[in-house]
Amino acid sequence: MALEVVKFSYLSEFVNLPILRISDNKRIGKLVDLAATTMQVYPRVTGLLVRTHRSKPPIYIPWSNVKRMVFKEHIAVEYPAVGADQQAKAAENEILICKTFLDKQIISTEGYKIVRVNDLQLLIEDKAKESTNLWVVHIDIGFKGILRRIGILRPVNSAFRWVTDRDIKDEFVSWKYVQPTATSSVYASVQLKTDASKLSEIHPADLADILEDLGTDERIALIESLDNFTAAQTLQEMQFKNRLQIVESMEPVRLAPIINEMQMDEAVDLLDACDIQKRQAVYAVLTPEKVTELKELSTLSVYSVGSIMNTDFVSAKPIETAGTVVKRIIVECEKSEMYRYAYVLDEDERLLGVVSLRNLLISDANMLIADIMIEQAISVQIDTRIRRVARLFFKYNFEAIPVVDDDDKLQGIVSFRDALASVYPEIKEEDSV
Amino acid sequence: MNFVKRMKENSALRQLLIFMSILGPGIITGSVDNDAGGITTYSVAGAVYGYRLLWTLIPSFIALLAVQEMNARMGIVTGKGLADLIRESFGVRITFYIFIFLLVADVGNTATEFAGVAGSMNIFGVSKYISVPLAAVAVWVLVLKGNYRFAEKVFLLFSVFLLSYVVSAIIAGPDWAVIGTALVTPTVQFDREYITTVLGIVGTTVAPWMQFYMQSAVIEKGLKISDYKYTLWDVVLGCIATIVVAFFIVVACAATLHVNGIKINEASDAAMALQPLAGALAGQLFAFGLFVASIFSAAILPLATAFYVCEAFGFEAGIDKKFSEAPQFYSLFTIIILIGAGIIMIPGAPLIAITIWTQVLNAILLPVVLVCMMIIVNNKEIMEEYTNNRLQNAIGWTTTVILILLSAFLLFSGVGVG
Secondary structure, three states: OEEOOOOEEEHHHOOOOEEEEOOOOEEEEEEEEEEEEOOOOOOEEEEEEEEOOOOOOOEEEEHHHEEEEEOOOEEEEOOOOOOOOOOOOOOOOOEEHHHHHOOOEEEEOOOOEEEEOOEEEEEEEEOOOOOEEEEEEEEEOOHHHHHHHHOOHHHHHHHHHHHHOOOOOOOEEEHHHEEEOOOEEOOOOOEOOOOOHHHOOOOHHHHHHHHHOOOHHHHHHHHHHOOHHHHHHHHHHOOHHHHHHHHHHOOHHHHHHHHHHOOHHHHHHHHHHOOHHHHHHHHHHOOHHHHHHHHHHHOOOOOEHHHOOEOOOEEEOOOOEHHHHHHHHHHHOOOOOOOOEEEEEOOOOEEEEEEEHHHHHHOOOOOEHHHHOEEOOOOEEOOOEHHHHHHHHHHHOOOEEEEEOOOOEEEEEEEHHHHHHHHOHHHHHHHHO | OHHHHHHHHOHHHHHHHHHHHHOOHHHHHHHHHOOHHHHHHHHHHHHHHHHHHHHHHHHHHHHHHHHHHHHHHHHHHHOOOHHHHHHHHHHHHHHHHHHHHHHHHHHHHHHHHHHHHHHHHHHOOOOHHHHHHHHHHHHHHHHHHOOHHHHHHHHHHHHHHHHHHHHHHHHOOOOHHHHHHHHHOOOOOOOHHHHHHHHHHHHHHOOHHHHHHHHHHHHHHOOOHHHHHHHHHHHHHHHHHHHHHHHHHHHHHHHHHHOOOOOOOOHHHHHHHHHHHHOHHHHHHHHHHHHHHHHHHHHHHHHHHHHHHHHHHOOOOOOOOOOOOOHHHHHHHHHHHHHHHHHHHOOOOOHHHHHHHHHHHHHHHHHHHHHHHHHHHOOHHHHHHHOOOHHHHHHHHHHHHHHHHHHHHHHHOOOOOO
């Protein structure tokens, strides 16, 4: 294949190029998009989408049919493809790079921010005489990309150089740090799953910020591509109104496992705000135990502590040793934030006492819980007013208070933070603006 | 607690509560709509043509309603700003030209707002060399260093003062029977000045930048499709507020200035001219309303413009970001205020020419933005099942075509007097 020696090129320099038939140099159409496979580290171009007629959908020509490329002039292909063994159709996992990237938003996982794609930089790799590979290596997010697309880069850059004595700076994001927000395949009907592996390193709080800057469809696509636990964490970090928006547009089957991973109080708040059909649909997917638990919390009055309590807590028996309980806390704190205290319960789950993490750590691992626990722990009834609970926090300087029912059975705990947020809704409000 | 329980059971009360909680985007947009440029246009229309142009408010209302409803729907369904959608649907080239025009037009619009500040304060005896720089600094500090959400609520409260135009109009003692007839009797005159004024009224009522503003306000609110019917009411209320205020401005000026054959060029001229005719109070109320409207829009316009431009080109934007994170955004915002206020500070600045050219730019831009909107809102890939119905398409395209015809007429016959 003959090709001018150009190492780097841009997508904008390929789009709209005339496509010629190699046998007679007759124009068969123009290039509208490039298909690429993302199986390797960088996407490799595998096919051309060529519009041959205004009203017809573009046709697919495999990259191996390209016989000649004249930079910024034309691309000559073998057409129609010869030999039955040649694949004349796109593979289902090929993405369209114009449609997926150009003018769309991507997440730069390097800077944890959303940027808009102005152009793509392609690397032309001349391996041997017969094969040339095109790789997508950088995403151009700079002003230079905009100027190049409009076709005024050269004059503007000359003017810029004349004034400042240097070129306009390139702004690239390496493919390694690019997370697309939507993916279109060659087949319009096939919705490719967004591969969110590059997002796993980002903290859920940052992910939530990123999601809030995206459009509705992109948000859902990204949330759905996360694993359930990360999705739950990310949802919890988002503003409530945005959380609700996402939840309302998700399929219950996909939503339920995420709800399942959320903290009980957050899950209840969210489900309570959904409309009834949605709530029922989610209940239908969850396990019956989980549903009972959720329902119990959600029917409570909005002013009592039961409505803000969390049912995730660490419990212990009086005859256990400090070491055993510490080990349990280590396991539990993976999914629960409530590990500052272990609550000591009798056989009937009645609250006997409480032991703080600090006490557990400074005690000998063989000590019995019964010997180090504080008996007559301060607790509140499930229907206690939140205001009163807030006063208790103020008085005793606890980080969490256990909540018991009429039978003195431990039902959950309420954290200082949740009580504060309920008493001063304005704090929560400001926090979420 | 009982009260809350009752409230939840009473469906009418509950609906009202939901409505109150989502109220905002439409009403705020409606208030911003009556900015200095709008007040000027309505005043001039009333002074020059009396009640004869009142009928244009009805088609303006329909167009405004149709356009803002589309914006609200697009915002709710896509969760994306109009700038985002235009960029993603039409590519960088069209976006680039639209936003260059929008930027220039909005610098002009901002200058008009500062002219409104200068004019209204002048009536209270404050020189423009004091009022304009003070207003510019106040706006800059308020938006960047203050709490913008809070400021927006204060402004909204202040927009009640726009009702002062109602008082001004009633004090002026107009002939209501004549007004009633004029409102429903279209008169058409094919001269340049008449068309310019009609275009001015429609262009300032359905100003291009409002569409961007409306859509992002909806997104900011985090509205869902199940909120749509309430949002619709919000939009209707906002449009009614806009048109009612416009109506009373035209009436106030028509009942006094037109009757006495007084010609004006600016809204502050109207306030000045109202004083001997309808009493000092009417004039001062008019000037105060103008001041509030001008400062409100002088804060929102540069902020909004900087935001859309950055949104379209993918620069970081938002007042919650640091300067180092969003340099383009802050620079744009500051430059727009500086140029806008600076133009007014030039002694003997051609204010009327600026107003007219800004309106012409608005009028050219509006059909372009509308065509983009119509294409996007009918795209099933973007709007799913919420594309326009036939009626919406009919109103949308009719508005677009009429605006294109009027703009074309204006452009080819040269620019008239605003």
